[in-house]
Amino acid sequence: xxxxxxxxxxxxAIEAKWQAFWSAEDAFVVPNPDFGSRSTxxxxxxxxxxxxxxxxxxxxxxxxxNYTLGDVFTHVRRRQGHTVLRPMGYDAFGLNAENAAxxxxxxxxxxxxxxxxxxxxxxxRMGWAIDWSREVSTxxxxxxxxxxxxxxxxxxxGLAYRxxxxxxxxxxxxxxxxxxxxxxGRCERCGTEVEARNLTQWFFKITDYADQLLDEMDxxxxxxERVLTMQRNWIGRSExxxxxxxxxxxxxxxxxxxxRPDTLFGATFFVLAxxxxxIGTLTAGSEYEAPVADYVRHTAGRSAVERETKEKDGVxxxxxxxxxxxxxxxxxxxxxxxxxxxxxxxxxxxPAHDERDHAFAEKYGLEIRQVVAPAEGxxxxxxxxxxxxxxxxxxxxxxxxxxxxxxxxxKAITAWLDERGLxxxxxxxxxxxxxxxxxxxxxxxxxxxxxxxxxxxxxxxEQLPVLLPEIDDYLPKGKSPLAAAEGWVATTCPSCGGAARxxxxxxxxxxxxxxxxxxxxxxRNDEAAWxxxxxxxxxxxxxxxxxxxxxxxxxxxxxxxxxxxxDIELLGFREPFSRLFTQGMIYRHGAKMSKTKGNxxxxxxxxxxxxxxxxxxxxxxxxxxxxxxxxxxxxxxGTARLVDRIWRLALAVAQRGPVDAPAGGELIxxxxxxxxxxxxxxxxxxQFHTPIAALFELVNxxxxxxxxxxxxxxxxxxxxTALSLIQPYAPHVAEELWERLGNSRLWELPWPEANPALVAxxxxxxxxxxxxxxxxxxxxxxxxxEEELVERALASERVRAHVDGEPRRTVVVPDRLVNVVV
RNA sequence: GCCGAAGUGGCGGAACUGGCAGACGCGGCGGACUCAAAAUCCGUUGCCCGCAAGGGCGUGUGGGUUCGAGCCCCACCUUCGGCACCA
Numbered sequence: 001x002x003x004x005x006x007x008x009x010x011x012x013a014i015e016a017k018w019q020a021f022w023s024a025e026d027a028f029v030v031p032n033p034d035f036g037s038r039s040t041x042x043x044x045x046x047x048x049x050x051x052x053x054x055x056x057x058x059x060x061x062x063x064x065x066n067y068t069l070g071d072v073f074t075h076v077r078r079r080q081g082h083t084v085l086r087p088m089g090y091d092a093f094g095l096n097a098e099n100a101a102x103x104x105x106x107x108x109x110x111x112x113x114x115x116x117x118x119x120x121x122x123x124x125r126m127g128w129a130i131d132w133s134r135e136v137s138t139x140x141x142x143x144x145x146x147x148x149x150x151x152x153x154x155x156x157x158g159l160a161y162r163x164x165x166x167x168x169x170x171x172x173x174x175x176x177x178x179x180x181x182x183x184x185g186r187c188e189r190c191g192t193e194v195e196a197r198n199l200t201q202w203f204f205k206i207t208d209y210a211d212q213l214l215d216e217m218d219x220x221x222x223x224x225e226r227v228l229t230m231q232r233n234w235i236g237r238s239e240x241x242x243x244x245x246x247x248x249x250x251x252x253x254x255x256x257x258x259x260r261p262d263t264l265f266g267a268t269f270f271v272l273a274x275x276x277x278x279i280g281t282l283t284a285g286s287e288y289e290a291p292v293a294d295y296v297r298h299t300a301g302r303s304a305v306e307r308e309t310k311e312k313d314g315v316x317x318x319x320x321x322x323x324x325x326x327x328x329x330x331x332x333x334x335x336x337x338x339x340x341x342x343x344x345x346x347x348x349x350x351p352a353h354d355e356r357d358h359a360f361a362e363k364y365g366l367e368i369r370q371v372v373a374p375a376e377g378x379x380x381x382x383x384x385x386x387x388x389x390x391x392x393x394x395x396x397x398x399x400x401x402x403x404x405x406x407x408x409x410x411k412a413i414t415a416w417l418d419e420r421g422l423x424x425x426x427x428x429x430x431x432x433x434x435x436x437x438x439x440x441x442x443x444x445x446x447x448x449x450x451x452x453x454x455x456x457x458x459x460x461x462e463q464l465p466v467l468l469p470e471i472d473d474y475l476p477k478g479k480s481p482l483a484a485a486e487g488w489v490a491t492t493c494p495s496c497g498g499a500a501r502x503x504x505x506x507x508x509x510x511x512x513x514x515x516x517x518x519x520x521x522x523x524r525n526d527e528a529a530w531x532x533x534x535x536x537x538x539x540x541x542x543x544x545x546x547x548x549x550x551x552x553x554x555x556x557x558x559x560x561x562x563x564x565x566x567d568i569e570l571l572g573f574r575e576p577f578s579r580l581f582t583q584g585m586i587y588r589h590g591a592k593m594s595k596t597k598g599n600x601x602x603x604x605x606x607x608x609x610x611x612x613x614x615x616x617x618x619x620x621x622x623x624x625x626x627x628x629x630x631x632x633x634x635x636x637x638g639t640a641r642l643v644d645r646i647w648r649l650a651l652a653v654a655q656r657g658p659v660d661a662p663a664g665g666e667l668i669x670x671x672x673x674x675x676x677x678x679x680x681x682x683x684x685x686x687q688f689h690t691p692i693a694a695l696f697e698l699v700n701x702x703x704x705x706x707x708x709x710x711x712x713x714x715x716x717x718x719x720x721t722a723l724s725l726i727q728p729y730a731p732h733v734a735e736e737l738w739e740r741l742g743n744s745r746l747w748e749l750p751w752p753e754a755n756p757a758l759v760a761x762x763x764x765x766x767x768x769x770x771x772x773x774x775x776x777x778x779x780x781x782x783x784x785x786e787e788e789l790v791e792r793a794l795a796s797e798r799v800r801a802h803v804d805g806e807p808r809r810t811v812v813v814p815d816r817l818v819n820v821v822v
Numbered sequence: 823g824c825c826g827a828a829g830u831g832g833c834g835g836a837a838c839u840g841g842c843a844g845a846c847g848c849g850g851c852g853g854a855c856u857c858a859a860a861a862u863c864c865g866u867u868g869c870c871c872g873c874a875a876g877g878g879c880g881u882g883u884g885g886g887u888u889c890g891a892g893c894c895c896c897a898c899c900u901u902c903g904g905c906a907c908c909a
């Protein structure tokens with residue numbers, strides 16, 4: 001039945017044709033509902049969102065994977081009758097464009113515009129069903145005006161504030177970094193070792209939301225456990241006590257935070273962070289003043305990495321702290337294994353029960369006193385730090401608390417301290433406030449004016465946006481390049497009218513991306529950042545898709561923003577993303593694709609060679625979406641063959657003309673089974689590679705009988721089913737063939753539904769085992785009663801060969817298996 | 823060190839709820855078509871023994887539970903990811 005001269009599959013022509021068609025029709029544009037005329041409750045809205053790209057100029061396979069995954073899901077949901085919001089935009093501020101401007105000349109704005117144009121063209125070439133009418137770029141004044149407006153709302157509430165603090169500084173990028181942007185003591189962007197600096201910087205008070213960020217994880221419908229774990233670890237909540245030690249021979253007090261108040265009797269020394277403000281006072285005038293000052297100065301010169309990796313060291317201050325629980329004086333040391341940023345910058349050291357304290361005590365010959373031991377008696381012989389982990393341990397040598405189980409001792413000692421005003425329950429967090437200011441040009445200006453008399457004054461809303469000034473020299477100098485724009489910096493104070501200067505730092509780009517998903521809902525609104533009714537209609541995002549690398553960056557920040565905006569009644573929900581899916585990375589030759597490694601496969605080249613449809617199919621066929629995957633140049637040939645087989649099949653079917661399908665032939669049943677598998681995999685299991693395997697199988701089955709004239713009706717039905725099911729993956733070729741079969745507008749056709757009667761088979765194969773080993777198979781009608789199955793199993797020659805005498809018992813799983821035990 | 827995920831043919835992977843291990847694809851092998859090649863189509867492809875019928879082994883390792891384990895439990899090994907002076 002092959003036509004004598006089969007027209008060749010020409011993806012370039014077909015894809016261009018349909019892309020132009022859909023674009024002209026605004027096929028995937030989804031206007032906001034008219035809230036005045038109908039109830040929003042009757043509309044089934046679904047917001048599908050993928051993390052927005054940084055426009056580096058090149059779409060890469062990670063993008064192709066991410067957006068194709070979202071696209072398939074979008075198509076299926078749309079065809080199920082959902083109104084799906086599926087927008088796209090660009091995270092356009094940032095160092096890449098600025099560095100390109102420095103290296104190659106040109107303005108970051110022009111470079112960014114060029115990159116956006118190029119990445120947009122590539123995205124359109126992939127044929128994704130995106131609502132382009134909502135396109136947003138975070139570097140446009142129409143967008144960043146509202147980023148500034150939101151910053152001011154945070155500022156009003158005291159959630160954006162400025163203070164001097166030790167911060168992480170990247171010497172290469174010449175800017176500060178948020179804690180989340182430091183990986184192993186190195187800059188997340190460029191890998192340079194970060195330095196510590198004391199600077200006055202802008203922060204968001206994310207620590208105020210630490211508990212809510214933890215507790216409200218319960219509101220999330222489906223997030224990967226590993227992302228939640230990473231966020232929990234990052235927030236690092238730990239419960240313990242704040243205990244006040246007095247300085248011997250003075251009125252001075254030194255509070256500490258500890259998670260182990262039960263070990264208070266084992267505190268044999270006391271340690272201050274080198275940055276601790278009281279060090280000077282404690283040592284003033286003594287023989288220890290100079291060596292301690294030396295040590296502090298020396299520490300300041302150490303890099304963060306060096307400080308963390310070197311052996312612990314420190315210096316004695318000559319002073320003592322009084323243990324509140326027994327009045328015992330213990331020596332106060334200064335050591336840089338104690339961090340000023342956590343707790344109170346001071347610790348009580350319990351060397352018997354803390355490994356770090358133990359190492360320090362060993363080195364300097366300080367007393368090690370065990371106060372917790374296993375309940376069954378006998379102390380561990382080993383002199384190393386014995387860290388209590390279980391509830392079975394009891395306090396020893398701890399005064400009136402001796403004999404209590406460790407958890408009870410913890411409570412009892414805390415209560416004892418609390419009664420005497422010497423301590424109280426306390427909670428510590430690892431999370432630090434989000435350092436948001438950057439000393440770079442290409443970012444959102446912070447809308448603040450500094451006035452000698454009024455301090456930090458917000459720019460009034462009606463003066464927004466504070467436009468990024470034009471400058472010639474983007475080179476980072478350790479302070480913001482904006483400072484050079486003298487005419488821009490000099491301004492008047494909005495409060496007193498006197499001379500004032502603009503804030504010259506720009507915002508971390510993660511601020512821009514902490515609310516973009518809200519803007520999409522109402523992207524063209526020039527009166528407000530968004531209309532709450534519109535945002536509340538679309539959000540929370542029903543399905544968010546992106547890389548796991550944002551677990552403690554974007555995903556944490558966006559949750560924080562949403563909570564704040566809900567608190568100030570701009571949003572009606574607490575969590576931005578109900579369901580999160582984190583996709584794996586794509587590797588080639590065992591490494592992440594990168595230009596320096598020369599292992600990049602560009603989507604452009606793949607589209608050029610195979611077409612977008614084939615690339616879309618292959619990228620999802622490679623393996624489970626959540627796992628890392630290895631790109632194979634040969635592998636894509638398989639999906640190219642699949643498309644080609646469908647192409648030739650459908651053309652042949654079209655040439656034969658319409659035929660009625662019989663009610664329930666084998667191929668009809670196969671088609672229904674495929675509908676069932678594909679739908680279940682995508683919608684229930686959120687699995688995208690096995691549906692393609694199911695389509696391969698269906699097409700293979702069609703090929704087996706396609707030339708048999710008696711099967712013509714079944715072949716046509718199965719072919720149309722295959723086209724309908726492959727449409728979300730390969731929309732162009734599916735649409736083209738659908739049209740050639742005399743139909744139209746496949747992309748808006750209802751998603752097929754399997755007929756359960758046709759999915760079930762009427763004969764089933766029963767596996768017969770003897771002692772759990774496969775011995776025979778039986779073909780029986782579905783629903784055959786157990787006794788009959790056993791009878792038939794025992795009658796089998798192959799079974800009898802392995803059964804000697806009477807079986808001890810038989811196990812039957814209806815319609816599946818019989819196991820004969822002898 | 824702590825936390826998490828994962829180990830299945832030559833390769834990517836499938837096996838959803840404890841019930842036929844290896845679906846589907848890549849690669850390999852054989853055949854058809856062709857002067858030939860490519861493309862295409864058909865068949866075959868876990869390992870071992872056997873002419874065959876058939877049998878044995880097999881999901882990182884060792885044990886356990888079960889009529890039955892890739893899946894559950896215990897211990898271990900390896901790989902990947904995250905966190906890591908957080909008191």
